[in-house]
Amino acid sequence: MATHLLSRKIQNMSESATIQMAQKARDLKAQGHDVISLSLGEPDFDTPDYIKAAAKQALDNGYTKYTPVAGLMELREAISSKFKRDNNLDYAPNQIVVSNGAKQCIANICLALLDPGDEVLIFTPYWVSYFEIVKFAGGVPVPVYAGIEDDYKVSPQKLKEALNEKTKLIIYSSPSNPTGSVYTTEELEELAKVISNVNDLFVIADEIYEYINFQEKNPSIAQFPGMMEKTITVNGMSKGFAMTGWRLGYMAAPQWISAACAKVQGQFTSGANAFGQMAAAHALQNEPSKQDYMKDKYFKRRALVKARLDKIDGIQANSPQGAFYFFPNVSQLFGRSNGKRIISDANELCDILLTEAHVGAVTGDAFGDPNSIRFSYATSEEKLTEAMDRIEKTLANYK
Ligand SMILES: Cc1ncc(COP(=O)(O)O)c(C=O)c1O
Structure with missing residues (x-):
């Protein structure tokens, strides 16, 4: 293998730990083990039928061609109305770019804004x-x-201390992957006061879990004074509409940033798929409450998992207010042994959980926190109960 010939950029890129962990779980499954994988961030629901029907209709109506790079006008108008309805934000269609997933939106933005x-x-x-x-x-x-003692939320003070003259961009998600934490209106307002005072500083507000929020409406940082000019709001169809495989995300920003993102996308991938965009427009035109049955399920599952995690000695979990993840601090388990293996760190713990309990989780290392691990609870209550039983039993052997 001549991997040393690959570009330095690629050699420096880490592989996605969540995808790696899912692969390990699949390998064990292929060997005949009954593995419960709680490692991937994907709703277990199918896309709602009314959205699928709109895609089929769009295909029959001839939406099979290249689309404008920034997205079909029908969809950008629907997104513009959605921002007004759900977030009280005024974004015109020419400030919106539709991409192949929110992931591509974030890549476009970084490529458009960052210099070495x-x-x-x-x-x-x-x-x-x-x-x-x-x-x-x-x-x-x-x-x-920000650790579990701060509910994994960065304070304005911490943000102020981290800023310097080289800072160009801030990125966060709320509701958060991996912690499930949600910034309140007041907390976002305080962060906005810090950011709005700094020239040439921008923020990516990743709101892809907007509709999986157990608290209140998801506030947007762009709504605060001086922030519309500094915010790039990212969202998409994957999580709230169970449309991960459709690859549709969108962003809204000051027009000069959106135009630059469209320029990047025009050279890399062009516009997203035509009939999917028509279906997404239809989905966004409907009230988001149409998908509340998914949120209600996640809410129930959250209570189930929280009650179980709270009973396991050595695991400290917060009460996530959104998304579908738990990110418990497991550092109290480090050093415990079953006589053969030692839980030396979060990586080893994930390996023990996978090979001994046959439950897939992801090490916190991958998310910048070596003291924690991430479980997704986007799976059935039966599977979650079984997974918690197994984890409890396995960890009881470690003293
Ligand atoms: C916080 C966050 N942002 C963005 C994405 C990417 O979503 P998409 O499927 O739209 O690319 C994910 C998916 O896991 C996510 O968790």
Whole structure:
């Protein structure tokens, strides 16, 4: 293998730990083991029928051609109305770019805004891809950490301390992957006061879990004074509409940033698929409450998992207010042994859980927090109960 010939950019890129873990779980399954995989961030629901029907209709209506790079006008108008209805934000269609998933939106933004050496503050624990996308785009990722004692939320003070003259961009998700934490209106307002005072500083507000929020409506940081000019709001169809495989995400920003993102996308991938966009427009035109049956299920599952985690000695979990993840601190387990193996760190713990309990979780290392692990609870209550039984039994052997 001549992997040393690969570009330095690629050699420096880490593989996605969530995908690696899912692969390990699949390998064990292939060997005949009954593995419960709680490692992937994907709704277990199918896309709602009314959205599938709209895609079929669009195919029959001839939506099979190339689309405008920034997205079909029908969809960008629907997104513009959605921002007004759900977030009280005024984004015109020419400020919106539709991409192949929110992931591509974030890549477009970083490629459009970052020069070598530009620093990007990433609220930590972070979603795995932020770090690698920033590096790939030439930026320098700078983690800004908040632990479980702060409900994994960065305070205005911490943000202020992390800012310097090289900081160009801030990235966070709320509701958060991996922690499930949601910034309240007041907390976002305080962060906005810090950000709006700094020239030439921008923020990516990743709101892809907007509709999986158990608290209140998801506030948007763009709504606060001085923030519309500095915010790039990212969202998409994957999580709230159970449309991961459709690959449709969108962003809205000051027009000059959106135009630059469309320029990047025009050279890399062109516009997203035509009939999927028509279906997404139909989905967004409907009230989001149409998907509440999914949120209600996640809410029930959250209670189930929280009650079980709270009973396991050595695991400390917060009460996530959104998304579908638990990110418990497991550092009290480090050093415990079953006589043969020692839980030396979160990586080893995940390996023990996979090979002994046959439950797949992801090490917190991948999210910038070596003291934690991530479980997704986007799976049935039966499977979650069984997974918790197995984890409890396995960890009881470690003293
Ligand atoms: C916080 C966050 N942002 C963005 C994405 C990417 O979503 P998409 O499927 O739209 O690319 C994910 C998916 O896991 C995510 O968790």
